[in-house]
Amino acid sequence: xxxxxxxxxxxxxxxxxCYYLSRLGLTAEQLESxxxxxxxxxxxxxxxxxxxISSGKVTPxxxxxxxxxxxxxxxxxxxxxxxxxxxxxxHGWKSDLEKLDGPAxxxxxxxxxxxxxxDPNQKFLDFPPPKGYDPLAIDREIRKAVGVVQELLENRWAxxxxxxxxxxxxx
Numbered sequence: 001x002x003x004x005x006x007x008x009x010x011x012x013x014x015x016x017x018c019y020y021l022s023r024l025g026l027t028a029e030q031l032e033s034x035x036x037x038x039x040x041x042x043x044x045x046x047x048x049x050x051x052x053i054s055s056g057k058v059t060p061x062x063x064x065x066x067x068x069x070x071x072x073x074x075x076x077x078x079x080x081x082x083x084x085x086x087x088x089x090x091h092g093w094k095s096d097l098e099k100l101d102g103p104a105x106x107x108x109x110x111x112x113x114x115x116x117x118x119d120p121n122q123k124f125l126d127f128p129p130p131k132g133y134d135p136l137a138i139d140r141e142i143r144k145a146v147g148v149v150q151e152l153l154e155n156r157w158a159x160x161x162x163x164x165x166x167x168x169x170x171x
Contacts, residue, residue, distance in 0.1 A: 106153060
């Protein structure tokens with residue numbers, strides 16, 4: 001089967017994806033929208049993978065489950081981010097950052113912004129990345145995180161301002 005981007009997708013990957021994503025609560029219709037499969041085919045693939053588990057041909061693992069949970073989060077609009085704090089580089093989901101308080105978010109914003117401002121190659125981030133190796137990949141990820149954290153701070157500031165509580169810190 002071909003993915004929407006034209007790449008060939010292995011049937012075993014589709015089986016595994018349909019199995020785990022259905023276990024995570026996606027319906028056959030939602031799987032159709034993500035994989036471009038008819039609902040009956042998505043259901044058949046999930047059952048085929050379940051049969052492989054039952055027969056011992058494959059063993060379900062925490063790594064596989066975590067991978068497909070990440071795919072589900074991304075499909076629902078959550079974003080995985082790379083950002084900086086005073087303690088170094090971190091990876092996390094936007095939904096996890098939303099749970100942080102204003103000062104913690106501001107610290108992440110400032111640390112990440114300082115990292116970008118210290119790089120003399122920052123001007124090249126406005127150009128598309130080269131094919132293959134991108135020497136500015138981490139900078140691009142940090143820049144994306146800065147935008148997301150700034151949006152979170154602005155939303156928090158606006159909501160606290162409208163509720164009369166002025167504890168939020170504006171970036």
